[in-house]
Amino acid sequence: MRIWICLAAVMAFWLAPVPSAQAETYLDVPYASLPGVDPESLSLDIYTPEGAxxxxxxxxxxxxxxxxxxxTNAVGDSHVPYFTGQGFVYVSINYRLAPDDPFPAFMEDxxxxxxxxxxxxxxxxxxxxNIFLMGHSAGAHIAALLSVDGQYLAAQGLTPAVLKGTVLLDGAAYDIPDLARFGGRRLPRLYRQPFGDDPAVWRAASPTLQVKAGTPTPPMLIFHVDRPGAGEASNALADAxxxxGHSARVVEAADRSHRTLNRSLGEADDAYAPMIAEFIRQE
Known part of the structure; x- marks a missing residue:
């Protein structure tokens, strides 16, 4: 189903910032509209450095x-102050969720x-x-696939070349058929609701299996923690x-858990947000 961008979304109402100590904040901005879909599912929040x-x-x-x-729960306490403090506009998006809206709904969103x-x-x-894409966990899968499979942005009149770089935070679902090895050729329950039981869908939804030479593909900075499958999946994606012929760097965040890699991003003792800031500045 094609998503029609809501051209009326950016009205003066949405352009009036909500005061914030860290940044000018614009909440619940609609980016698209679909019949019968809760507008909150198709909205985003924007945090802008003052005077940007x-x-x-x-x-x-x-x-x-x-x-x-x-x-909102994707944004750790330090995300916004850190990245806006670095001079970046920070945008956090919602999307439709399984089981009501399985793949490829969240990709279209x-x-x-x-x-x-x-x-x-x-x-x-x-x-x-100068747009960069970042995702954590399932969001890392979405960000990776959006970056390597051009059909989703093509439906919006764009290509992955619109992305200057992609940051992945501890994803493990980059090769979905590989995950079925542990379930007797059946996906673990976590993956069945979004991806179903069709191996053809699993392949289409797998970033590692959709990488192609000679296509616009942003450079990737790929983080993973020390948990089963994450390192192997991250390195396999980078190898692909x-x-x-594309650029990829893998960083093991051995001192973080799946949760804290995202939640602690930008805290005073965090080593990984500065890597992301450097990645953004260099691309």
Missing amino acids: KDAPVLVMVHGGGWRRGSK AAAAVAFVHREIGRYGGDPD LRGA
Whole structure:
């Protein structure tokens, strides 16, 4: 189902910032509209450094197993102050969730959100030609697939070249058929609701299996913690990217858990948010 961008979304009402100690904050901005879908599911929050103009933009895709989570609980206490303090516009998006809306609904939504940001972020002080994508857990899967499979952004009139870089925070579902090895050729329950039982769907939804040479693909900075499957999946994705002539770097965050890698990002003792800031500045 194609998502139609809500052209009326950016009205003066949405352009009036909500005061914040860290940044100018614009909450629940609709990026698309679909009949019968809760508008909250198709909305995003924007955090802008005061006085920003043509600032780099970091778009965050939340985790939650494709079945739960939201744009607000994706943002640790330190995300916004850290990244806006670095001079970046920070955007956190919602998307439709399984089981009511399985794959590819959340991919279509993420593409619509990126298209909205590309078209409208200049009104919020961001540079539409300097957009980075970041995701945690299930959001890392969504960000990775959006970056390597151009069909989702193509439906919005764009290509993955609109993304200057992609940051992945401890995803493990980059090769979904590989996950079925542990379930007797049946996916573990976590993955069945979003991806079903069809191996063809599993392959189509697998970033590692969708990497292609000669196609626009942003450089990737891939983090993983020390948990079963995450390191192997991250390195396999990076190997596929590099084998196809694309740029990828893998960082093991051995001192973090799956949860704290995201929640602690940007705290005073955090080593990983500065890596992301450097990645953004270098691309």
